[in-house]
Amino acid sequence: MWEIDKKKCLRCGGCVSVCPKLALELKEFGLSHDKNLCIECGLCEKICPVGAIKVKKND
Amino acid sequence: MINTNKEYDIVVVGAGPGGSAVAKKCAEAGLKVVMLEKRQEIGAPKRCAEGLTFSAEKIIGKIPEKCISQNIDTGMVHAPNGKCIEINFGDSGGYVLERKVFDKWLAARASRAGAYVQAKTEVKDVIKENGFVTGVKAEFEGEEFEIKAKIVVAADGVESTVARKAGLDTTNQIVNVDSGFQYEMSNLKLRDIHCLDIFMGNKVAPRGYIWIFPKGEDTANVGIGIATAEKTAKYYLDKFIENNPQIFKDAGIIEVNSGGIPVGGFLDNMVLNGLIVVGDAAHQVNPIHGGGLKEATFGGQIAGDIIIEALKKGDVSQRGLSEYNKIWWKERGNFLKKVQKLREVVEKLSDNDLNMLAEALSGEDIVNFTRGNKILKLGKVLIKNPRLITLAKKLF
Numbered sequence: 001m002w003e004i005d006k007k008k009c010l011r012c013g014g015c016v017s018v019c020p021k022l023a024l025e026l027k028e029f030g031l032s033h034d035k036n037l038c039i040e041c042g043l044c045e046k047i048c049p050v051g052a053i054k055v056k057k058n059d
Numbered sequence: 060m061i062n063t064n065k066e067y068d069i070v071v072v073g074a075g076p077g078g079s080a081v082a083k084k085c086a087e088a089g090l091k092v093v094m095l096e097k098r099q100e101i102g103a104p105k106r107c108a109e110g111l112t113f114s115a116e117k118i119i120g121k122i123p124e125k126c127i128s129q130n131i132d133t134g135m136v137h138a139p140n141g142k143c144i145e146i147n148f149g150d151s152g153g154y155v156l157e158r159k160v161f162d163k164w165l166a167a168r169a170s171r172a173g174a175y176v177q178a179k180t181e182v183k184d185v186i187k188e189n190g191f192v193t194g195v196k197a198e199f200e201g202e203e204f205e206i207k208a209k210i211v212v213a214a215d216g217v218e219s220t221v222a223r224k225a226g227l228d229t230t231n232q233i234v235n236v237d238s239g240f241q242y243e244m245s246n247l248k249l250r251d252i253h254c255l256d257i258f259m260g261n262k263v264a265p266r267g268y269i270w271i272f273p274k275g276e277d278t279a280n281v282g283i284g285i286a287t288a289e290k291t292a293k294y295y296l297d298k299f300i301e302n303n304p305q306i307f308k309d310a311g312i313i314e315v316n317s318g319g320i321p322v323g324g325f326l327d328n329m330v331l332n333g334l335i336v337v338g339d340a341a342h343q344v345n346p347i348h349g350g351g352l353k354e355a356t357f358g359g360q361i362a363g364d365i366i367i368e369a370l371k372k373g374d375v376s377q378r379g380l381s382e383y384n385k386i387w388w389k390e391r392g393n394f395l396k397k398v399q400k401l402r403e404v405v406e407k408l409s410d411n412d413l414n415m416l417a418e419a420l421s422g423e424d425i426v427n428f429t430r431g432n433k434i435l436k437l438g439k440v441l442i443k444n445p446r447l448i449t450l451a452k453k454l455f
Binding site: 010012013014015016017018019020022025026027028043046047048049050051 | 097098099104106179181216217218219220223224230231232233236238239240287291292293294315316317318319320321
């Protein structure tokens with residue numbers, strides 16, 4: 001499960017640069033996430049400077 | 060407004076320093092250039108501590124007063140135990156800029172040279188025909204349109220997706236991206252408004268550093284860049300601010316910034332048929348301090364030269380553009396790779412090691428290291444400690 005706290009996200013795009021599946025994109029008005037491409041690897045959560053992203057691997 | 064019926068020579072995606080450098084150079088050579096920026100304001104919000112050395116003016120040109128917040132003549136590196144190394148920059152000092160003014164100045168220069176520049180225009184995809192990138196699909200005020208061009212320049216920043224959509228994998232490894240967070244603060248009690256303060260230590264900023272870059276009498280960019288750690292970059296910066304009331308008591312926050320900082324992962328190949336990647340999008344950043352302004356300009360200017368040449372020859376194939384890889388690696392890449400090695404060594408040092416270095420090294424040594432010079436000296440200091448021999452050998 002991939003979740004973002006939009007109140008925390010500063011739309012810096014750091015997460016986009018490490019996403020191995022191009023599931024994240026920084027649009028004009030914020031981050032977009034494609035759950036069909038996401039493999040829930042958690043790299044975006046690790047890099048986020050403000051802790052806006054939470055990823056829980058589904059079993 | 061943009062003329063979608065026009066066939067452009069190049070479309071530049073992203074109006075940061077890298078994009079503007081390419082756009083200016085190509086427009087001056089008489090090429091038909093369009094530069095698109097997805098944000099409504101070029102240069103904002105910044106993802107940058109705004110420091111730039113005077114020497115960068117050799118490639119950027121004379122920077123107007125309006126872009127400069129502060130002149131800098133010294134640096135102070137604070138070791139974990141409080142011991143300081145003072146760096147006297149002398150003639151090699153620099154500025155703390157006002158990025159939103161600076162970036163607009165760069166874009167306006169490109170515009171004046173003949174490039175068509177448009178903000179608030181988002182590139183959604185690339186157009187590919189017969190294995191060549193031949194343009195982009197963009198959107199402005201909800202309306203989608205296509206722009207055809209002989210070459211697409213991906214200068215779309217750390218969040219770059221243009222190159223990846225075109226088929227060039229520029230995904231960076233997490234070990235090569237630092238997590239950055241910064242407040243622009245007011246009402247600070249600054250020790251020296253012409254001095255950059257750098258704080259190191261694994262408790263303060265794990266495998267990275269905290270900076271205070273003055274922008275005025277009592278204002279500064281106060282930020283942190285760290286490798287991924289237990290807690291977020293913001294957590295460590297907030298803690299530092301709380302622990303240093305002598306600087307931060309009653310200070311205000313006038314801007315909040317964050318960002319991923321490429322600190323390695325240089326690309327052997329930065330071109331495809333009809334595509335060229337510059338700046339943060341190509342990880343063109345100095346890995347020891349995370350500064351990318353100068354590198355993006357270098358990358359952009361080299362790309363500009365190659366594009367002009369390729370269009371003259373009528374060869375925009377990957378082969379035709381691959382001279383860019385060769386020249387960038389020769390001019391910048393090999394040097395930056397050396398600095399990356401230094402970064403990899405420094406980030407493995409314990410607080411005790413850093414304290415020891417603060418005793419053994421001078422300000423001049425630090426300046427040399429960041430320029431990729433005399434790195435052997437660091438190796439010689441480290442090798443005296445049996446525990447650090449393996450690490451030190453990486454520098455020889």
